[in-house]
Amino acid sequence: MAEFSNSGDILVVRLTEPRLDAARAPTLKAALMQNVQDKPERIVVDAQDLKFMDSTGLGVVVSLLKMMGASGKLGIVCQEGSVRKLLKITKLDQIVRPFETLDDAVAALGR
Amino acid sequence: MTLTLASRLEETDRVAAAVREACAGAGLDDEACANLELAAVEAANNIVVHGYAGDPAQTYTARIAAGPAGVRLLFSDAGIAIPPEALAQTEMPDWDSEAGRGMAIIRACVDELEYQCVDGDNTLLLIKRGSL
Secondary structure, three states: OEEEEEEOOEEEEEEOOOEEOOOOHHHHHHHHHHHOOOOOOEEEEEOOOOOEEOHHHHHHHHHHHHOOOOOOEEEEEOOOOHHHHHHHHOOHHHOEEEEOOHHHHHHHHOO | OEEEEEOOHHHHHHHHHHHHHHHHHHOOOHHHHHHHHHHHHHHHHHHHHHHOOOOOOOEEEEEEEEEOOEEEEEEEEOOOOOOHHHHOOOOOOOOOOOOOOHHHHHHHHOOEEEEEEEOOEEEEEEEEEOOO
């Protein structure tokens, strides 16, 4: 469901499955709670392989945001399509910044 | 096409697949298909989580009709009715809410929405129009 790595001081969470919905969201949330500790300041969610996300999956992304420090910055890597559209509909793209590539996200959040 | 679904979240994959197939058959573009798939999954989630309160022994149906005018998706269940204030939701909750966006997303993704609760039977009709 998710792989965790670091790029400098940025935590990268790569979503490995094509769907993140209400049936799958609890598994991801458990993995985040186990692996995201000490209130990281910068996280990139690499969702390049994610083809579908519903509001419950989005809720897990929100929970990740709340696991971060008060000045934390969260980016998400996703192509144009349904995931980015969901961020826009819900206006969460104003808080979770979308990027085209992982390099773009790491460069922007690393500044 | 009519699907009879157990009230389990895992079953929403079947709804999503059927909606994608119907949208392709109706010639809807990728964005319209993705929107209706999202609306359909949110509606199915609502039935399972709120309508039937997670009781996996219950069932509901999804009737899907595709044509040149678009795709019609009719959910039928016998669970708890959608409260009027939830049905009317168009605004998104605060950013830090981890739930509560479903109905607003459905409304943002479809062209028409009709809901009825008659004698304990609930029907939710979602329509996504084609480009004709």
